[in-house]
Every structure is written in C-alpha cells, then in structure tokens.
Amino acid sequence: MVEEIYQSTKQDREKWIEEKDYNLFNLESHKVFIDLLTDSGTGAMSDKQWSEMMTGDESYAGSQSFLKLKETINTITGFKFLLPTHQGRAAENVLFSALVKEGHVVPGNSHFDTTKGHIEFRKAHAIDCTIDEAFDSELIHPFKGNIDLQKLENVYQQYGKEKIPFTLITVTCNSSGGQPVSIENIRQVRDLSNQYEIPVFFDGARFAENAYFIKERETAFKDKTIKEIVLEMFSYGDGMTMSAKKDGLVNIGGFIALNNEELYKICGNFGIIYEGYLSYGGLAGRDLAALAQGLQESTEYTYLQSRIKQIEYLGNKLIEFGIPIQQPIGGHAIFVDAVKFLPHVPREEFPAQTLGIELYKEAGIRGVEIGTILADRDPETRENRYPKLELLRLAIPRRTYFQSHMDYIAVALKNIFDRRDEIKSGYEISWESEILRHFTVKLKKK
Ligand SMILES: *Cc1c(COP(=O)(O)O)cnc(C)c1O
Numbered sequence: 001m002v003e004e005i006y007q008s009t010k011q012d013r014e015k016w017i018e019e020k021d022y023n024l025f026n027l028e029s030h031k032v033f034i035d036l037l038t039d040s041g042t043g044a045m046s047d048k049q050w051s052e053m054m055t056g057d058e059s060y061a062g063s064q065s066f067l068k069l070k071e072t073i074n075t076i077t078g079f080k081f082l083l084p085t086h087q088g089r090a091a092e093n094v095l096f097s098a099l100v101k102e103g104h105v106v107p108g109n110s111h112f113d114t115t116k117g118h119i120e121f122r123k124a125h126a127i128d129c130t131i132d133e134a135f136d137s138e139l140i141h142p143f144k145g146n147i148d149l150q151k152l153e154n155v156y157q158q159y160g161k162e163k164i165p166f167t168l169i170t171v172t173c174n175s176s177g178g179q180p181v182s183i184e185n186i187r188q189v190r191d192l193s194n195q196y197e198i199p200v201f202f203d204g205a206r207f208a209e210n211a212y213f214i215k216e217r218e219t220a221f222k223d224k225t226i227k228e229i230v231l232e233m234f235s236y237g238d239g240m241t242m243s244a245k246k247d248g249l250v251n252i253g254g255f256i257a258l259n260n261e262e263l264y265k266i267c268g269n270f271g272i273i274y275e276g277y278l279s280y281g282g283l284a285g286r287d288l289a290a291l292a293q294g295l296q297e298s299t300e301y302t303y304l305q306s307r308i309k310q311i312e313y314l315g316n317k318l319i320e321f322g323i324p325i326q327q328p329i330g331g332h333a334i335f336v337d338a339v340k341f342l343p344h345v346p347r348e349e350f351p352a353q354t355l356g357i358e359l360y361k362e363a364g365i366r367g368v369e370i371g372t373i374l375a376d377r378d379p380e381t382r383e384n385r386y387p388k389l390e391l392l393r394l395a396i397p398r399r400t401y402f403q404s405h406m407d408y409i410a411v412a413l414k415n416i417f418d419r420r421d422e423i424k425s426g427y428e429i430s431w432e433s434e435i436l437r438h439f440t441v442k443l444k445k446k
Contacts, residue, residue, distance in 0.1 A: 001044060001045075005033055005034070006029075006030045006031070006032070006033060006364075007033055007364070008031060008033065008364055010361060010362070012031075013031070013360060013361050013364060014361050016031050017357060017360055017361060021430070021431075021441075021442035021443055021444070022353070022357055022427055022442075022443035022444070022445075023440070023441055023442060023443060024037065024356055024357070024360060024366050024367070024368065024369075025037070025438075025439050025440070027360075027366065031364075032360075032364060032365075032366045033363065033364030033365060034363075034364065034365045034366070034401065034405055034408065034409060035365075035366050035397070036333075036365060036366060036367050036368075036393075036394040036395050036396060036397075036409070037366045037367065037368050037395065038368065038395050038397075039246060039332045039333065039395040039396060039397050039398060040243065040245040040246060040395075041087075041245035041250070041251045041252055042245075042251075042397035042398075042400065043249055043251075043397050043398030043399050043400055044397075044398070044399040044400050045249065045250065045251070045290060045294070046249070046293070046294075046297055046399075048293050048297070049249065049250070049290040049293045049294055049297075050290075052065075052286065052289035052290045052292070052293045053286045053289065053290050054286075055286075055289065056284060056285040056286025056287070056288065056289045056290070057285045057289070058284060058285040058286070059285065060277060060279075060280070061277060061278075061279055062279060063279055063280065063285045063288065064285075065285040065286065065288040065289035065292070066084070066279040066280060066285070066288050068288070068289060068292045069082065069084065069255075069288045069289070069291055069292040070082045071292075072292040072295055072296065073255065073257050073292075073295065076227065076230055076231070076295055076296075076299060077204075077207075077230065077231070077234045077240065077257050078231050078234050078235055079234065079237075079239060079240065079257035079258055079259055080257075080258070080259050080261075081257065081258045081259070081260075081261065081264035082255055082256070082257050083255060083256040083257075083258075083264070083267055083268060083271045083275075083278060083281055084253070084254070084255045084275075084279070084280060084281030084282070084283050084288060085253075085254040085255055085256065085271065085275050085281045085282060085283075086252065086253070086254060086275060086276075086281065086282030086283060087243055087244070087245060087252060087253065087254040088112075088114065088203075088205055088241060088242060088243025088244075088245065088246075088254045089114040089115075089117075089118065089243075089254075090254055090274065090275055090281075090282065091241035091242060091243070091254045091255060091256045092114060092115055092118040092203075092241050093118055093270075093274055094256060094267050094270045094271045094274055094275065095201070095239075095241055095256050095267055096118050096119065096122060097267075097270040097274075098263060098266045098267050098270060099165040099166060099263075100118075100119060100122045100124050100165055101122065101124065101165070102122060102123040102124065103123065103124065103163065104119075104122070104124035104125070104163055104164065104165050105124065105125045105126075105127050105155065105159050105163055105164055106119050106124060106125070106126050106127070106164070106165065106166065106167070106168055107126075107127045107128075107129050107147075107151075107152055107155045107156075107164065107167050107168070108126065108127070108128070108129065108147070108167060108168035108169060108170060108203075109128070109129060109130040109145055109146070109147045109169060109170055109173045109181065110128050110130045110134070110145075110170065110173050110174070111126040111128070111168060111170065111203075112170060112174050112203060112205070113374060113436065113438075114436070115168065115170070115203060117435060117436050120379055120435070121435065127155050129147050129148050129151040129152045129155065130144075130145070130146070130147065130148065130173065131144065131146045131147070131148045132148065134146075134173070134177070134179060135388040135389060137177075137324065137325070137326045137327065137335075137337045137340070137389060137391075138324065138327055138337075139327070140327055140328055141328075142180075142182070142213075142217040142218075142328070143179070143180050143181060143182040143185060143213075143217070143218075144173070144177065144179035144180075144328075145170070145171065145172055145173030145179040145180050145181040145210075146181055146182060146185040147167075147169065147181070147185060147189050149188055149189070149192055152167065152189065152192060153192060156192070156193075156196040156198065160196070161196055161197045161198050164196075164198050165199070166198060166199040166200060166201045166238070167189060167193055167198055167199070167200050167201070168201050168202070168203055169181060169186060169189060169200065169201070169202050169203070169237070170202075170203040170205070171202060171203070171204060171205075171206060171207050171210035171233070172206045172209050172210045172213070172330065172331045172332070174205075174206075174370075177326035177330045177333075177335040177389075177391070178206070178209070178330025178331040178332045178333050178335070179326075179328075179330050179331075180209070180210045180213035180214065180217070180330075180331065181210060182214060182217075182218050183214055183218060183220075183221060183229070183232060183233060184218065186233060186236045187236055189236070190236040190237075199238040199239075200236060200237050200238055201237055201238060201239050201240060201241065202233075202234065202237045202239075202240040202241075203240070203241055203242075204234075204240040204241065204242045204247075205242060205243040205245075205246040205247065206246050206247050206331055206332055207230060207233065207234075207240075207242075207247055208226060208230065208247040208298040208299050208304060209247060209304065209307075209308065209331035209332060210233070210331070211226045211229040211230045211233060211299070211304075212226060212301070212304040212305070212308055212331070213308075213331065214229050214233070215229055215301070225301065226299045226300065226301050226304060227299050230299055238258070238259055238260065239256065239257055239258035239259060239260070239263070240256070240257050240258075241254070241255075241256055242254055242255050242256070242257070244291050244294070244295075246332070247295075247298045248291045248294045248295055248298065249291075249294030249295075249297055249298050249398060249399075250287065250290050250291045250294050252283070252287060253283055253287050253288075253291045254281075255281070256271075307396075307398060307399075308331060310396065310401075310403070310406065311329060311330070311331070311332065311333065311334065311396050312329050313403065313406055314334055314394075314396070314406040314409060314410060315327075315329035315334050316329075317406070317407070317410035318334065318336070318410055318413060318414075321410065321413070321414045321417060322417070323336065323341065323413055323414065323417050324336065324337040324340035324341055325337060326389070326391065332395055332396060333393045333394055333395040333396060334393075334394045334396075335370065335389075335391040335392070335393050335394075336352075336355065336367075336391060336392040336393075336394070336413070337389065337390070337391060338351040338352035338354070338355045338371065338390045338391060338392050339351055339389075339390045341355055341392075341417065341420060342354060342355055342420055342423055342426075343420075344420075344421065344423065344424045344425075345423060345424065345425060345426040346426070347372060347386055347390065348384075348428075349425055349426025349427060349428065349446050350369065350371060350372055350373055350390075350426050350427050350443075351371070351390050351426060352369040352370065352371035352372075352373075352390045352391055352392045353369040353371065353373055353426065353427060353443070354423065354426035354427060355367075355392045355416070356368065356369050356392050357427070358416050358423065359392070359412060359413065359416060362412050362415055362416055363408065363409075363412035363415075365394075365408075365409055365412055367392045367393055367394045367395075368392070368393050368395065369391075369392060369393075369438065370389075370391040370392070370393045371387060371389070371390035371391060371392075372384055372385070372386055372387065372390060373429075373437065373438045373441055374387075374438045375387045376435070376436070376437055376438075377437075394409065425445070425446045426446055427443040427444065427445060427446055428443065428444060428446050429441055429442070429443060430442045430443060430444045
C-alpha cells in the first residue's frame with residue numbers, strides 16, 4: 001500500500017500545536033508530515049499478510065486462523081498455550097489479573113508504561129533492575145537492556161516468592177532506548193529465579209529485534225538463525241505477553257503464550273470476560289491469520305537487517321551532526337538525549353517534550369516524550385518522578401518510510417541543534433489525568 005503524506009507550513013504547525021495544548025498525541029494525522037510517534041501498529045503489511053486477510057476464518061470457535069496462529073506461536077516461541085488479546089496491554093490485563101495482587105512487587109528491566117500502569121493499578125509495584133550502564137546515554141554497551149543480577153537478588157531477598165509473582169524481562173527494553181537483553185543475561189536471570197522459585201515472564205513486543213542483536217553481538221549465537229535464537233530465548237521463560245503491533249507486523253493484536261495449563265485456564269476466564277472467547281480474544285479471524293504470517297516474516301534475518309540498518313543510518317547521521325543520542329543505536333527508534341540537547345531548559349519544564357514540540361514546528365515530524373511527563377507522579381507522594389534519562393523518541397514504523405525520509409529527519413534536528421542556545425524555556429502542565437497522564441496532558445508555554 002502507498003499512502004499520501006501531508007505537507008504544511010511552519011505557521012500552520014505553530015498554530016495547530018498551540019490549539020492542541022502542546023500535546024503531540026492530540027494532533028490529527030494529516031497535520032503530521034513524518035509520523036514517528038510510535039512503531040506500534042503503524043507498519044505496512046506484506047502481500048502475503050494481505051492475502052491472509054482475505055482467507056481469514058471468522059468462526060466464533062475453532063477458527064482455522066486461530067489454529068494456524070497457535071501452531072505458528074508454538075513453533076516460534078515454544079510456548080504451548082495461546083490466548084489472543086486485542087493488543088499488548090490487554091494481554092497484561094489478563095495475565096496480571098491472574099497473578100498480580102495488592103502489595104506485590106514485579107522486578108524487571110524498565111517496565112513499559114502500560115505494564116507499569118497495570119501493576120500500579122493493582123496497588124503493586126514495578127521495581128526496575130536494569131544495569132546502571134543503561135542510564136549513561138553515550139556509554140557503549142552491547143546489551144543495555146540487561147538486568148542487574150545483584151539488584152534482582154536484593155529484591156528477591158527483601159520480598160521473597162510470596163510477594164513476587166514473577167520477574168518480567170522486556171525484550172527489547174523500550175524505556176532505556178530499545179536496547180537488547182543478551183541470552184547470557186536471560187539465562188542468569190532464569191537460574192537466579194529458579195533458586196528463589198520465582199517464575200520468569202517475557203514482555204515480547206520486540207522479541208525478533210532482540211534476537212537480531214543477539215545474533216550480531218553475542219558471539220556464541222552468530223551462526224544461529226533468528227528463529228533458533230528466539231526459541232532458545234523463550235525457553236528460559238514460563239510465558240510471555242505480546243503486543244503484536246510491534247514484531248507481529250500487524251496493525252492490531254496481541255497475545256499471551258504460556259506453558260502452564262492451570263495458569264492458562266485461570267487467564268482464560270479473565271480473557272473471556274475482558275477480551276472475547278479463547279480462540280479470538282477481541283480479534284477478527286483475519287487478524288489472527290495476518291499475525292501468523294507476520295510472525296514468520298519478522299523472524300527472518302533479511303527483514304530485520306533492513307529494518308535495523310535503516311535506524312542505524314539515521315542514528316549515524318545524527319551522531320555525525322554532533323547530536324546527543326542514546327548509544328549504541330537501538331532496535332526500533334532513535335532516542336535523543338534532550339537534557340544534553342537543550343541544556344538551558346530546566347527538568348521541571350520538560351526538555352524532551354520541548355524538543356518534541358520544536359521538531360514538530362520545524363518540520364512536521366512527530367516524536368514522543370520518554371521523560372518526566374511519561375514517568376508520571378509517584379502514586380503515594382504525588383510528586384513528579386524524574387527519570388534518569390529525558391529522551392525524545394523517534395520511533396520508526398516498520399516497512400513504511402524511505403532513506404530520503406531519514407535524511408529529512410536528520411537535517412530537521414540539526415537545524416534545531418544549531419539554534420539550541422536560543423531555546424531557554426519549556427512548558428508547564430495545565431491539566432493532567434490521574435494515571436498515564438502523557439496521553440492526554442495539557443500544557444502551556446512557560
Ligand atoms: C507496546 C508495548 C506494550 C503494550 O502493547 P499495546 O499493544 O500498545 O497495548 C507493552 N510492552 C511493550 C514493551 C510495548 O512496546
């Protein structure tokens with residue numbers, strides 16, 4: 001499919017973003033030229049996926065498309081039981097309804113925002129055990145998504161298996177910059193968790209991209225295929241939640257995959273209440289079929305190589321221009337270090353959001369803040385939480401933009417970088433919601 005994209009003038013954009021309370025989520029898509037808000041559900045499907053859409057089986061129960069998806073997921077991940085859900089957060093909702101209770105803690109590597117939301121909503125806590133190297137944006141480390149085993153063991157010792165329903169490994173790790181987790185680290189987390197009898201689950205949204213980095217960076221795996229690496233990676237887990245809108249290469253969808261039949265049955269009940277019957281979980285049969293094909297394609301080396309090289313191309317251009325970005329370059333996005341980029345804008349005035357607004361006004365490019373607005377308030381003190389990194393994420397949709405778009409993005413950022421000393425103030429919040437405030441926050445100029 002080819003889609004039209006829309007050009008506009010700087011004057012238009014200045015007016016539009018002010019009208020939308022300086023929240024980039026509020027902009028209509030035709031007011032955006034290059035949309036890097038997210039890589040979630042924004043990619044293009046292949047000819048083979050579209051043909052699957054045509055032959056999807058829409059039976060309520062026992063759909064052939066469900067069986068095809070189940071077999072594919074079983075082959076690719078090794079997990080036996082499948083519950084489709086309408087997207088990743090729905091998978092979290094169903095699994096956590098079964099496992100997470102008030103007062104629990106869930107350790108992991110920088111939990112995704114909806115994941116944390118679903119944990120905190122149940123009056124439990126997410127504890128970040130990511131290695132410290134992840135928070136130094138210019139430090140080169142091949143696996144910045146790794147879990148610090150000492151931090152993890154401290155949590156295990158403090159809370160024990162009664163209070164820890166599972167440890168969650170997010171592959172790749174979004175909040176620390178699309179950074180991968182090594183098989184070695186996953187294995188060690190598994191061993192440690194076995195000692196404490198704590199299950200291990202994966203948040204697998206970008207599992208294929210993670211496997212690509214393992215192949216490229218973990219010597220023992222350089223001759224393995226992506227599918228072999230994926231199978232080994234998941235062999236250390238008890239199950240996974242998945243947002244299929246990422247490495248499923250579809251526009252909507254998600255699932256839970258599990259080994260334990262008892263847990264599958266409990267989750268199945270929640271699934272039926274929240275999502276739909278066991279064999280469709282809020283999706284059409286054709287969606288299940290397109291996802292089965294998407295998972296086959298996303299775990300092919302040639303696809304992953306072209307995707308990740310495109311992001312590397314953009315990142316290298318920015319590095320050439322001296323623009324501070326998270327390194328090494330991650331899997332699905334470029335993360336610009338906004339505190340270094342805009343040193344005059346105080347943390348209280350949201351430098352990453354400020355840079356995002358500047359980039360939109362400059363060139364019609366929409367990125368997203370991964371910083372203080374996203375980090376939200378502490379649920380108890382209601383104080384702003386200041387994360388270690390204040391990033392503007394430029395997420396690249398899969399199979400959507402060309403190299404010339406990457407050049408345009410790089411030059412737009414350079415134009416702002418050249419006049420960064422003129423940007424001295426940011427924004428303040430005029431309205432926010434109780435939870436997940438970044439989606440709907442209203443801002444005004446400071
Ligand atoms: C997108 C995402 C989710 C949530 O999935 P949705 O499909 O957006 O509901 C959870 N975890 C990670 C790592 C994600 O990237």
